Amino acid sequence: MQPKEHQPSALVFDLDDTLYQRRDPYLAAFHACFGERPEIPEDALFRKSRLIGNEEYERRIRGEIDMRQMEIARTARTLTLFGITVSDEEALTFERTYAAFLEKVRLRPAMIQILDLAKSQGRVLGILTNGPTARQLRKIEALGLSRWFSRDHILISQEAGASKPDPAIFRMMETRCGLDPAGTVLVGDGEETDILGAKAAGWRAVLLVQPFLPQNPADTAADLVAVEEAGLLALLQAEKI
């Protein structure tokens, strides 16, 4: 009798700030709208934008504000901290500019290496992302992710009718991709959405850490922490996940 072959774990990736980084398009939009501002520390600006962006996203999920109000609030609140006051229209212009830059994003070479290796290891690959379906699909297309992910292995919260960390969206992903929860690893940057959601669903979780994101890797519920793409690549090469 043949010994049972080792099955490598399935890998499900978050999209934003995991498969690609929002820092560069955010700063490009900032400079396009407000000019060069050498006095403003870029990493601090982006980190604040993510913290405030998450808070306003939570308010929208709770039904307290709509998409337009969320976009105005996250931009106006962030910029105020750096001494820039914007009207609602100016905030929305920044948001449109940012959205345009987001559609020009490219994968980092290290992420291409990770995805190629994961595929060569015979892993099931998926994407589980919170956001509006059309917008997320445009980014997925710009990134060329169809090379590794088929459309039926991509689940977006708007089409699912549930968002991470709701266990319902993790169950839908399992059904869609034929996943065994214990043999599935979620890779993401968000503690509340990705890591706590995956753990509640019985998956393993890897927190992908970037120096310019508001994260606290010393206090994460993740099984493993990967510092930048190089850390994730090392975990895959060593088959620790």
Ligand SMILES: [Mg+2]
């Ligand atoms: Mg993310």
